Amino acid sequence: MVRYPSTEIPSEDRTYYITTPIFYVNAAPHIGHLYSAVTADYLHRYKLLRGFKSRFATGTDEHGLKIQQAAHAAGEEPLSFCTKVSERFRHLFLTCNISYTDYIRTTEMRHHSAVEHFWKVLQSKGFIYKGSYEGWYSTQDESFLTPSQVSNATDSSGKEIKISLESGHKVEWMKEDNYMFRLSGFRSQLRNWLEGDPRAIQPERFHRAVLQWLQEDLPDFSVSRQRNRLQWGIPVPEDPDQTIYVWLDALVNYLTVAGYPDAHSKWWSSAHHVVGKDILRFHAIYWPAFLLAADLPLPQTIHVHSHWTVGGKKMSKSLGNVVDPLERSQRFTPDGMRYFLLRQGVPDTDCDYDDDKVVKVLNAELTDSLGGLLNRCTALSLNPTQVYPHFCNDSFPSQWAEAQEGRALERKASAEDYHMLESVRALPSMVEQHYESVHVYKALEAISGCVRQTNGFVQRHMPWKLDRANSRDQKWLDTILHVSLECLRIYGTLLQPIVPEIADKLLTRCSCFSIMQAMLMSRDPQQNVTCGQQDEAFINENGHGFILKMT
Numbered sequence: 145m146v147r148y149p150s151t152e153i154p155s156e157d158r159t160y161y162i163t164t165p166i167f168y169v170n171a172a173p174h175i176g177h178l179y180s181a182v183t184a185d186y187l188h189r190y191k192l193l194r195g196f197k198s199r200f201a202t203g204t205d206e207h208g209l210k211i212q213q214a215a216h217a218a219g220e221e222p223l224s225f226c227t228k229v230s231e232r233f234r235h236l237f238l239t240c241n242i243s244y245t246d247y248i249r250t251t252e253m254r255h256h257s258a259v260e261h262f263w264k265v266l267q268s269k270g271f272i273y274k275g276s277y278e279g280w281y282s283t284q285d286e287s288f289l290t291p292s293q294v295s296n297a298t299d300s301s302g303k304e305i306k307i308s309l310e311s312g313h314k315v316e317w318m319k320e321d322n323y324m325f326r327l328s329g330f331r332s333q334l335r336n337w338l339e340g341d342p343r344a345i346q347p348e349r350f351h352r353a354v355l356q357w358l359q360e361d362l363p364d365f366s367v368s369r370q371r372n373r374l375q376w377g378i379p380v381p382e383d384p385d386q387t388i389y390v391w392l393d394a395l396v397n398y399l400t401v402a403g404y405p406d407a408h409s410k411w412w413s414s415a416h417h418v419v420g421k422d423i424l425r426f427h428a429i430y431w432p433a434f435l436l437a438a439d440l441p442l443p444q445t446i447h448v449h450s451h452w453t454v455g456g457k458k459m460s461k462s463l464g465n466v467v468d469p470l471e472r473s474q475r476f477t478p479d480g481m482r483y484f485l486l487r488q489g490v491p492d493t494d495c496d497y498d499d500d501k502v503v504k505v506l507n508a509e510l511t512d513s514l515g516g517l518l519n520r521c522t523a524l525s526l527n528p529t530q531v532y533p534h535f536c537n538d539s540f541p542s543q544w545a546e547a548q549e550g551r552a553l554e555r556k557a558s559a560e561d562y563h564m565l566e567s568v569r570a571l572p573s574m575v576e577q578h579y580e581s582v583h584v585y586k587a588l589e590a591i592s593g594c595v596r597q598t599n600g601f602v603q604r605h606m607p608w609k610l611d612r613a614n615s616r617d618q619k620w621l622d623t624i625l626h627v628s629l630e631c632l633r634i635y636g637t638l639l640q641p642i643v644p645e646i647a648d649k650l651l652t653r654c655s656c657f658s659i660m661q662a663m664l665m666s667r668d669p670q671q672n673v674t675c676g677q678q679d680e681a682f683i684n685e686n687g688h689g690f691i692l693k694m695t
């Protein structure tokens with residue numbers, strides 16, 4: 145009745161390369177990092193389902209002054225400090241089913257070689273020159289700032305300080321001899337790129353913001369630090385007194401994974417980045433300028449997302465207001481956390497994290513609505529043989545007009561049921577559109593709305609009140625279950641990139657009634673008198689609960 149979303153034939157050149165930012169290992173991961181990873185993960189899984197060859201890279205950014213200082217404060221060597229924190233990210237991602245294909249650490253040799261090569265290319269083309277930098281620098285952001293990006297503030301002791309307007313972090317005046325990158329020469333090329341490709345940065349407000357930044361001068365900027373100030377980084381080739389700027393080093397990771405410098409073309413030509421808005425300038429100005437300088441293609445899309453906040457403040461390692469994603473994914477299940485983050489996270493605006501909200505959303509939409517529907521449709525009381533029920537065209541004619549004309553004497557379906565089918569028919573293309581534009585919350589809202597409608601369909605016709613001894617009732621009962629199971633099959637298929645474990649269980653249960661029968665053989669069918677009782681009994685007794693209630 146309701147078809148699967150159309151599956152296209154994979155073609156050899158349909159490649160997709162998605163990346164998260166590589167995460168700075170100055171402290172353990174928090175919910176914000178998991179959000180970036182889950183966003184990239186659903187895109188990767190979705191593209192695989194669409195028949196693409198997809199590659200998904202994540203990893204850790206391990207050089208720079210902040211790491212040097214954090215390792216020193218912990219009394220550890222920088223590399224062993226980085227390894228420990230990097231492992232915590234990796235462990236979190238494995239726990240939450242982040243199905244990355246590459247996990248890169250910037251301390252790896254393959255990356256070291258790629259960065260050296262990239263530097264030499266920029267230098268040989270004349271885009272890097274020896275100069276002297278004098279200006280504002282934020283160690284916290286590892287970022288150079290122009291005077292217009294800085295403002296006055298007072299610290300906790302009342303002392304006057306300068307801070308970055310964007311991050312609020314303290315900045316200091318820095319004067320150093322180092323290498324400069326000719327950023328100033330790229331302003332018009334960057335504007336042409338963005339004006340010619342309105343979808344290069346999404347959502348649109350971030351695209352507009354970058355174009356606004358490009359109205360201002362783009363001064364050349366420093367791409368190295370003196371080695372005596374920063375030892376923990378990749379040395380500038382043929383100049384051991386200088387260390388490569390950590391952002392240049394970090395950004396090249398995307399190329400390293402793609403196989404740079406020898407074999408990157410295949411993947412690099414289909415690169416897409418997922419980044420938080422805090423690092424937009426690095427990805428939308430510096431990175432494309434570096435790529436243009438190296439004569440490499442620009443990323444196809446930069447998907448930007450906003451921040452998770454706590455009490456209105458950005459959740460951040462340095463502020464320390466973090467929520468532990470590992471603990472929460474144990475408490476709410478990995479799929480529960482994935483669903484919540486993607487259901488509530490809105491790319492355009494910040495979102496406040498709150499455990500109570502997690503419980504409410506998961507219980508309402510996954511446990512009660514989706515889980516409840518599945519439990520009802522597979523209940524032994526309604527379908528004792530556990531065989532896939534038949535659809536009866538006379539009970540539910542394919543057209544409402546036909547049903548109204550009374551041609552179908554057995555017609556039981558109502559106008560609302562046809563409405564529901566219309567919604568479910570339209571769902572796959574609507575979800576596809578929202579998945580493509582990374583408005584996942586809209587896709588999940590649409591799925592959740594259809595699940596509610598299907599529950600309404602079951603509730604309206606109360607199959608548990610039908611008399612199975614009456615053949616007309618039996619046909620209608622089977623039809624109700626058949627339609628509901630087909631709807632569930634659609635929901636399970638569409639939810640695969642979001643909640644892979646739940647979708648897997650749901651699809652397995654929809655299709656494997658005989659296995660279910662074997663599993664449930666030992667149970668007393670008398671316990672399944674009503675749907676409500678069956679739901680509870682199923683969850684509590686045999687441990688195969690579909691989606692547990694959160695507390």
Ligand SMILES: Nc1ncnc2c1ncn2[C@@H]1O[C@H](COP(=O)(O)OP(=O)(O)OP(=O)(O)O)[C@@H](O)[C@H]1O
Pocket residue numbers: 165167168170175176177179180284418419420421422423450451452453458459460461462463
């Ligand atoms: N609060 C947040 N909400 C959403 N994503 C976040 C958040 N914090 C970090 N991220 C993601 O992690 C990326 C890198 O963040 P980073 O490692 O700098 O974390 P941080 O907590 O902001 O660290 P710090 O406080 O040291 O600056 C961001 O660009 C974004 O993709």
